[in-house]
Amino acid sequence: MIDRAWLGRELPPSGMLLERARLQLFACAIGETDPVYLNASAARDAGYRDVLAAPTFLFSVELDSGATDRLLREMDIPLSKLLHGEQSFRYHKPVCAGDRVTVKSTISEIYNRKGGALEFVARTSRVTNQDDELVAELRSLLVVRH
Amino acid sequence: MNPGDKLPILKIPPVDRTMLALFAGASGDHNPIHIDIDFARRAGMPDVFAHGMLGMAWLGRLLTRWVPQSRLRKYEVRFSGITHLGNAIHCSGEVMEMVELDGERCARVAVSASNQYGQNKIIGEAIVALH
Numbered sequence: 082m083i084d085r086a087w088l089g090r091e092l093p094p095s096g097m098l099l100e101r102a103r104l105q106l107f108a109c110a111i112g113e114t115d116p117v118y119l120n121a122s123a124a125r126d127a128g129y130r131d132v133l134a135a136p137t138f139l140f141s142v143e144l145d146s147g148a149t150d151r152l153l154r155e156m157d158i159p160l161s162k163l164l165h166g167e168q169s170f171r172y173h174k175p176v177c178a179g180d181r182v183t184v185k186s187t188i189s190e191i192y193n194r195k196g197g198a199l200e201f202v203a204r205t206s207r208v209t210n211q212d213d214e215l216v217a218e219l220r221s222l223l224v225v226r227h
Numbered sequence: 228m229n230p231g232d233k234l235p236i237l238k239i240p241p242v243d244r245t246m247l248a249l250f251a252g253a254s255g256d257h258n259p260i261h262i263d264i265d266f267a268r269r270a271g272m273p274d275v276f277a278h279g280m281l282g283m284a285w286l287g288r289l290l291t292r293w294v295p296q297s298r299l300r301k302y303e304v305r306f307s308g309i310t311h312l313g314n315a316i317h318c319s320g321e322v323m324e325m326v327e328l329d330g331e332r333c334a335r336v337a338v339s340a341s342n343q344y345g346q347n348k349i350i351g352e353a354i355v356a357l358h
Contacts (some may be wrong), residue, residue, distance in 0.1 A: 103253075105252065105296040105343065106252070106253045107253040109249070110246075110248070110250045110252070110254070111281065111284040111287075111288065112239065112240075112285070112288070113288055115288075115291065115292060117295075118318075119298075127295070128297070129297075133286060133296060135284060135288075135291075135296075136284075136290070136291065136296060136299055136302055137280055137283050137284045137287050137302075140254070140280055141254050141255045141256070143253040144254065144256050144257075144348070152284075159269075160259065161257050161260065161262060161266070161269065161270035161271075162270075163258070163263035163281035164279075165280065165306050166305065166306060167303070167304065167305045167306065168279070168280065168283055168304055168306075169301070169303030169304070169335075170301065170302045170303065171301050171303070172299055172300055172301065172302075173290035173295070175297055176268070181248040196265060210260070220303075
């Protein structure tokens with residue numbers, strides 16, 4: 082059982098400078114061929130400042146910073162019992178190479194299903210850029226199989 | 228854009244270990260259950276399997292090759308099944324209705340990812356601005 086004291090808790094923020102090579106690598110790994118994700122001049126021609134971050138890239142910020150691993154460890158959730166249940170993104174501004182983003186997350190829900198055989202944890206996040214503009218909001222629903 | 232419009236299908240090659248290793252590195256998700264068969268077996272799985280976020284990224288490609296990403300307002304999915312090695316994922320989508328989001332005219336689009344046997348792996352929806 083996950084300690085319900087986690088409910089409503091704010092997690093330490095995670096920051097990331099979005100390097101062009103990293104966004105290009107992510108695009109390659111998902112089979113993306115659209116040049117706005119791969120080529121800076123094509124991205125500029127399309128009206129973006131630089132290579133565009135793919136729509137799901139921001140999920141990686143808290144993976145890179147170690148925040149997701151730390152959360153799982155502190156909640157005592159083993160990786161072998163973890164599943165990703167749901168994921169949502171709300172987009173406010175494009176995010177491109179050269180941007181520095183900050184992710185601030187809160188544990189927004191914890192609940193059980195199937196008599197406690199499954200436990201759910203929702204993490205909601207707000208992502209801001211170097212100009213302190215809200216660029217995206219995320220919600221991740223983690224599932225623990227007991 | 229009208230309700231009932233279908234998005235052009237996106238077909239992904241069968242999942243193999245190289246794809247999972249590349250995505251682990253590129254996404255920062257180093258959970259060994261996706262890349263280390265020994266760990267996966269100890270966790271009770273027959274083998275490694277795809278990251279949910281890899282499938283969500285493929286469905287994202289379905290959307291952004293249909294409309295520019297700058298028109299994507301919302302994108303959400305539920306992971307309904309595990310995508311195993313050898314699964315060839317078909318990404319499909321359909322315009323469901325016109326909606327308004329924060330005063331902007333948008334379309335609500337249903338998306339789904341299924342393997343070659345018709346088993347659904349991801350179901351979701353997106354809200355895209357009309358202009």
